Amino acid sequence: MFWTRLNFGKLQVGEHVALPLEDSVIRQLTKKERRLALLMLIFLGFIGAAMGILGRDDPLGIHGVLVFVAAILMVFFLGSEYYAPEPSNDRLARYYDDPSKVGIVMSMIWVVFGLAVGDWVAWLLVDPDLTFDAAWSSFGRIRPVHTTSVIFGFGGNALIATSFYVLQRTSRARLADQLSPWFVLVGYNLFCLIAVTGYLMGVTQSKEYAEPEWHADALLVVVWVTYFLIYLRTLARRKEPHIYVSNWYYMAFILVVAILHIVNNLAVPVSIGHAKSYSLFSGVQDAMTQWWYGHNAVAFFLTSGFLGMMYYYLPVRAGRPIFSYRLSIISFWGITFFYMWAGSHHLHYTALPQWVQTLGMTFSLMLLVPSWASASNALLTLNGAWHKVRDDATLRFMMVAAVFYGLSTFEGTFMAIRPVNSLSHYTDWTIGHVHAGALGWVAMITFGSIYASVPWLWKRERMYSAKLVEAHFWLALSGTAVYVFAMWNSGIIQGLMWRTYTESGTLAYSFIDSLIAMHPYYIARAIGGLLFLVGACIGAYNVWMTVKVPAAAMEKAEDTPLPMFPTGINVQPAE
Amino acid sequence: MDVEERDEHSGHLTTGHEWNGIKELNTPVPRAVYFFLSLAFLFSVGYWILMPAWPFGVSYTKGLLGIDQQKVVAESLQQAAVARSGWVKKIETEDFATILSDPVLMKIVRETGRPLFGSNCAVCHGTDAKGGKGFPNLTTPSWQWGGGPENIANTIRVGINSAHPDAHSSQMPAFGREGMLNRPDIERIVDFVYSLSNPESKDLNPEGVKAGKDLFAANCAACHGENAKGNPEVGAPNLADKFWIYGGDRRTIYTTVWGGRQGHMPTWEGRLSYIDRKILTLYLVDKRQPDQ
Known part of the structure; x- marks a missing residue:
């Protein structure tokens, strides 16, 4: 069978021991790219300095210093090898995976931090004195630190990392250039850092999942548009006639998140020197815009993006073809179309006109069908590979993720029904529902995908310890179960x-x-969260040891892009 | 390149495409998907016909059932008020003594008063109404502004040192900080005041108690009375009993005399209805009865 090719069947043992990154990031940049990077960093430094000076009486000034210092550090980093010789064109015959490696490491750092803060918030609700009498550690500040760190820090970095990986493999083309992926990664993490440090200083828009203020939002717009352009430019270079499902989902994720982010964050700053801004919307329009954003962030950030991940890593790891191409199409367009209407179910029995609530409820009902179709497509793909699910904790992570995806979409539809919502609204049921999705679906599919990609990216035969993956799986599953039942x-x-x-x-x-x-x-919830956190720490250790301990380096024979110019002089596939 | 293959396990053909080793089967969409999609859509259409649903211009389709959530809320509130009106009328019009002796009404007072107290008063006075430092225990016979039902009702209405025009004004001066008494004199007063509630204590200072008694008469008796039993008219607490708002140990009494006390209780007029305030009054009177 053809699939065996993926199951490490044709791996060759390489001679060299791969470094964490293939070569210095800067040595791989062309001289032109280095020059452009330097100009951009100088510009960033100027922006940081301007923020620092204009906002000297405001938290904005502290963010200015942060941006300035980040720019200076990166200038030194770039300067260390700025005059290194031009890289050889051999690199063009390989996929550009360094950004994916850094993205995965960043996502593991953010997940440990974000879950630790989350568990602190959970214990804070058990004992309100755990703020230790400081303003920065109050519930209203560290709760968004938790949500931003896990959703955007962990989820976002994992999405960027895996999307670059999947995009190149399924297009059989190298990323369109080498600088813009770094711009996206660095800019995105700078955004997360500004967001999280801002909350601790009390800087917030008070919009759930859209807390960052205008200066952070503006940065994210530039980063996100660049991210979308990388996708379009690389797809334009693809050597496959068709665009794979994963890429539809990743593109929907990037495009819609851009639209949501821009519209919901339309705001006027009180002055150029202040972090505070006022939304362009007011009253019930503001509420509706916020939950149109909020629900579609769940849809396109936390669902679409991770479905993209699932559609690649699950069939590859299982060594099975996707159950049904037709079902993929129906589910994709069903999810994309129905989700857009569903946001108003967050505002049942409020000042929002009832007709808007009706539409939100009915579209949420119809949404269940394509959601379950996606979950079924994933689970039916495993037919013929269930023995692997039993033996391989990485694949089991993905299988359980698909089950939790099905469970939480059913629960979400159920809770969107007005009479049910009158019981569940404002209660911990909502928190349980979110975490069934976030822990059970999003985190599980991400851990599964990370355990699959780390050995591929760093050319290792397998993860450092399969037993630790197994331990992580059971900790994550029991932690999620305890949390959700509580x-x-x-x-x-x-x-x-x-x-x-x-x-x-x-x-x-x-x-x-x-x-x-x-x-x-x-x-009970705090204990469940602690189990999940311990699992993630084990995962981070396992990833670190896989990267650090040199195993016999493996080279996947066919893991290269097809040449851009078949008659090119230097550019040849490695095969 | 696009060669369809037959998958051995499922027996379905692939689409013939392949990405990095991933293939897709051309399995037809299961009928159940179309069935449930149609079912969900038909339900939605039915719901749209019956309920307010689609916007057009400046209005929207009102739905055949004519249901409007604003109206539903208003009607159910009205129905609930009608259902309660029997006992509400009685509590509103009957005097305290009559209600306190009516077991049916007092049952309602107890079950309604507890959550009312929990939601409005417990944050300071505790869910058990036993108070804490700076917040009086409401289950004792000792009341700063009088423990009769009318007194309690009035205190809840106007509050203490609140923004209400008729608010109780509770202003114990800062005798030490304002230079009215020197430290040794305050210590003597503390000796005396401490002896009132601890007459059997072994660590009394007889000279201090004696001197303190004269100082008390000159400085404190105007409000707290010659016998230190307090005066509810001006909100001066009884200092001769076992009950303290801020604490009855020497150190706390010293702090109180040195820095004075100006406690605060909000006015509940305008925040709670007359009925709710009367229920709370009855609830508190009922709660301390076993102590008396």
């Missing part, structure tokens, strides 16, 4: 307590009563 219980108890009336027609419980009832579940 929040289901807590949320439903809370919702029922809030709507229980006495015989005389008055409320039976005070808010404090419901807090006391939730306390044991908060402890």
Whole structure:
């Protein structure tokens, strides 16, 4: 069978021991690219200095210093080998994987940090004194540090890293240039850093999942447009006649996130020297714009992007063809079309006109069908490879992710139904639902994909320890289960307590009563989160050891792009 | 290049495309997908016909059922008010003594008062109403502004040192900080005040108690009374009993005399209805009855 080619069947043992990166990043840049990089860094330094001076009485000034220092450090890094000789054209016969490697390392750093802060927030809800009496550690500040670190830091870096990897393999073409992927990675992580440090200083737009202020938002716009252009330019160079499903999903993710981000963050700063801004929208329009953004961030960041990941890593790891190409098409367009309407289900029984709520609810119902079609397409792809699911924890991560994807899309549709929502809204049920998706689906598919790609990227035969992958899997699964069950219980108890009336027609419980009832579940949730965190730490250690400990380097014979110019002089595939 | 192959496991053909080793089967979309998609769509169409749904121009389709969530809320609030009106009317019009002796009404007071207290008062006075440092225990017979139902109702209405025009004004001066008394004199007053609630204590200083008594009469009795039993008219607490708002140890009494005390309780008029305030009053009177 053809698939065996992927199962390390034709791997050759190389002679050399691969370094963490193939060669110095700067040595691989052409002289023209180095010059451009220097100009961009000088420009960045100027922006940092201007922010520092204009915003000297504001947290904006501290961000200016941060940007300035980052620019200076990168200038020194670039300067260390600025005059190195022009790189050989041999590099063009290989995929450009260094940005993917750095992206994966960044995502592992962010996940450990983000989960640790998340578990701190969980314990803070158990014992409110765990702020240690500081302003920066209050719930309102460290909660967005947690969400931004895990969603954008961990999820975003993993999406960028895997999308570059998948884009090149499925197009059989090298990335269009070498500088813009670094621009995207560095700019994106700078955005995350500005966002997270801003929250700690109290800088926030108070829009859930869109907390960063205008200066961070502006940076992300430039980064994101560049990211989309890399995709388009590389696809234009593709050597395959068709565009693979993963790339549809990754492109939908990049394009729609750009639209959402720009529209929801339209705001006027109070002055050029202040981080504070005011939204262009007000009242119920603001709420609707925010949840149109919020729900489609779930759809296109946390679903589309990770479906792109799933459609590549799951069939490759299982060594099976995708169950149905036709089902992929129906699901893709179903998800893309229906999700756009569903945001108003976040505003049931509010000042939002009822007709908008009706549309949100009905489109959420229809959305279940393509969502389950995607989950089924993934699980049916495993037919014929279930013995591998049993034996291989990496593939099991992906399988469980598909199951949780199915579960949380069902739950989401259920909660979007107005009468159900009247019980679940504002309760911990919502928190449980989000984490069934975030831990069970997003994190599991990402860990599975990272465990699959790390050996491929660093040319290792396998991960440093299969037992540690197995341990991580069970910690992640049990942590997710404990977390989600705790929040289901807590949320439903809370919702029922809030709507229980006495015989005389008055409320039976005070808010404090419901807090006391939730306390044991908060402890359980924090323990579940701790299990998940320990698993991620083990994963980070395993990735680090795989990269660091030189195993017999492996070279995948056919893992090269097809030549750009078949009659080219120096550019030949390695094969 | 595009050669369709037959997958041995499923028996389906591939599409003939291949990306980096990944192939796709050309399996037809399972019928269930179309079935459930149609079902969800038909349900949605039905729902759109019955409920407010699609916008057009400046209006929207109102739906055949004529349901409007604003109206639904208003109607259910009205129905709930009607259902409660029987006992509400009684609590509103009957006097405290009559209600306190009516077991049916007091059952309602207890089950309604507890969450009302929990949501509005417990954050300072505790869910058990036993207070904490700076927040009086409401289950004792000792009341700063009077423990009769009318007194309690009035205190809840106007608050203490609040923005209400008729607010209780509780201003114990800072005798030490403002230079009205020197440290040795304050210590003597502390000796005396401490002896009132701890007459059997072994660490009393008889000279201090004696001197303190005269100083107390000259400086404190105007509000707290000759016998130090307090005066609810001006909100001066009884210093001769076991109950303290800020604490009855020597150190705390010294701090109190040195720096004075100006506690705060918000006004609840305008935040809670007359009925709710009356229920809270009855709830508190009922709660401390076993102590009396």
